[in-house]
Amino acid sequence: MIELSLIGIGTGSPGHLTREGVAAMELADLILIPAKGEDKSDLGELREMLCHKLLRRPPPLARFEMPQRDSRQGYRQGVEDWHDAIALRWEEVIREYRAQRPALLVWGDPSLYDSTLRIAERVGRRLPLNLRVVPGITAVQALCAAHRIPMNAVAEPVQITTGRQLRENGWPEGVRRVVVMLDGECSFQTLPxxxxxxxxxxxxGMAEQMLIAGDLSEAGPRILAARAAARAAHGWIMDIYLLERPD
Structure with missing residues (x-):
């Protein structure tokens, strides 16, 4: 039986890993490092930095190229095919290293708007797999803490959604506050x-941390400019935001 650990690493800060997460990394005999192309090479390097910074004796670190998503057959089918291809890559690397306790470091949290669990389920169809999920600090927690705000207003619900859902369906009904993740297109621009x-x-949580808050009419253009500059400087950016509309 292969023991696969999915370990939440927050937004990349060493402080976002729990003691349980570090212990799981120390028990691993292989850590998978997905590479997402030249423009996101820092993501793999940050994972490797965490391993060398937090572990006394890091296990082998296996970099592998992530397949590209093809949405020509539609978004949902493209995601399904993409997950199938990623699962095959995982399986190939695990077999190549003959790993019994592989681990994968997951940005944000494995249980929150992340496809890692769905990919692991596919791997388990072909390999005898026992899955362990170790939560870390989520990007939602880190955002609210950085701005020193609660996620929800008093006695009110909050909804977590994606940029694509916000663009296609508008503001969710029944809520005043919305947390938006996975938004590479700054979908807040579609809102009044x-x-x-x-x-x-x-x-x-990192040295490069950037924070902007205010009325959307004034803060929106500043976010667009800051985001573009940061992406040009680093080759990648991971961001998240909370919206609140008036009563």
């Missing part, structure tokens, strides 16, 4: 600016 507030953050 009638008093909507935004709290935005990128590289949360």
């Amino acid at each position: 600016e009638n008093g909507t507030r935004i709290w935005w953050g990128a590289f949360l």
